[in-house]
Amino acid sequence: MSTAQLAELLATDPSVLFITGAGVSAASGIPTYRGVTGLYNDPDPELGLPIEELLSEAMWRARPELTWRYLRQIGEHATGARPNLAHQVIAALQRRLTRAWVLTQNVDGLHQRAGSEKLIAIHGDAADIACRACGWAHTVASYDEVQGEVPACPDCGGNLRPEVVLFDEQLPAGPVALYRREVEQRGFDVVVSVGTSHVFPYINQPVISAYYSGKATVLINPEVVRITPWSGDDELDCFRMHLKVGAVEAFGQLAREMGISIA
Template sequence: MAEQRAPHLVVFTGAGISAESGIQTFRAEDGLWANHPVEEVATPRAWRRDPAKVLEFYNQRRDQVRRARPNAAHKALAALEKQGFRVSIITQNIDDLHERAGSRQVLHLHGEILKARSTVDRRMQYPLPRGGIELGDICDKGSQLRPDVVWFGEEVPHFADACELVGEADLLLVVGTSLAVMPAASLLQYAPLDAPCVLVDPEAELLAPPGVTRLSEPAGRGVPALVRHWSREGRLWLPETVAAS
């Protein structure tokens, strides 16, 4: 008899899950982004115009990420993986909170702030366990290092990998995203027709597309609640209390 395949939960997380750990989103009215329009710090044009300003901004963000700690939602997803579920996480976030919580399969759509990369060869990446990036820091090919993040106007190199993962889902869990940033927002279209999809977000009633189950809770409450149901039953399903919401 063939071995039964472990249920595959594919999780798509956005800024909302990290915000509960104290990391500001670029839409927030306070914090690092408040006085830094996207056009000034998160586009290729901004980098060409004032690389020192861009580096300083991301050095500040990097410090913020290092101070942050995984919250209950990050920990619940890692715990589910340890129980034998197959959990693949696709995240729009550039922090490492999923990894620090214990998740092992994490795909960063928009890059990782704790890495630098070459400006001439994106495959040349360098971990940043401490400190930041300064003008004059160069890769092995002699070019200036930049943050390993995807800026507005740049291609998303791992999008095809993310689509493939979503296509393998037994259940798709979307957490803390407005589903407004393309192309990531289109990922839901790649889910199998018979795979349920749940959106956990305080604004879920407003944000969820048709056919998506809404759980209008912060990530730190909604995700652990779902994980408790799945852990108890040993399978991925929609509890009545959630499906009715």
């Protein structure tokens, strides 16, 4: 499959869902968790634990200072980065198309900063810092604003944390309501996956649903990612098209094909 074919498809003004993950922000200098340039392909060298455990709610309760080591890395990367061409072209496509949404697992705020408005940030935003004990909340421009091994709430002294979804935690109500309305109830003609390893069921489901309704499902990822529905057919792959390149290359080419210029 080529970007020319994708450009042709998008020129018909279908409804589009862009599902994005860490790979879309890799060119902004934010490391991914897994896959190429993955930061956490191996367990933590010092603690011998996988990232899913260090960034879990159970660990946050038991050893918040360990969870904060990783939260700080994520937060510093996020607040220090700038949107790249992929974020910008996605936002431009959203302005051009009648109905196009972004469902992102990223917590880096880069889609928002690139101007994406129809956005479901299903895992929250690392810049939103809160105290769940008393409700104190503040959006930071830099993680220098939250000092300490486990930063303390200025009002009650409780443990502060970024409003991001830890492994084994519930998804936030606002994004979930948007997800139900736009993804589950309305659905999309085209689903494009960009830079995610597809580990969560709510990230796979839109691809599976689109596949079974005969819609276009596109994978943009330098690696092969397969989504096999639970029917047990291991041979089945729900992506009909694969652009096997990085996000910036794919969206840069797409922008040229579609006459989209980014200032």
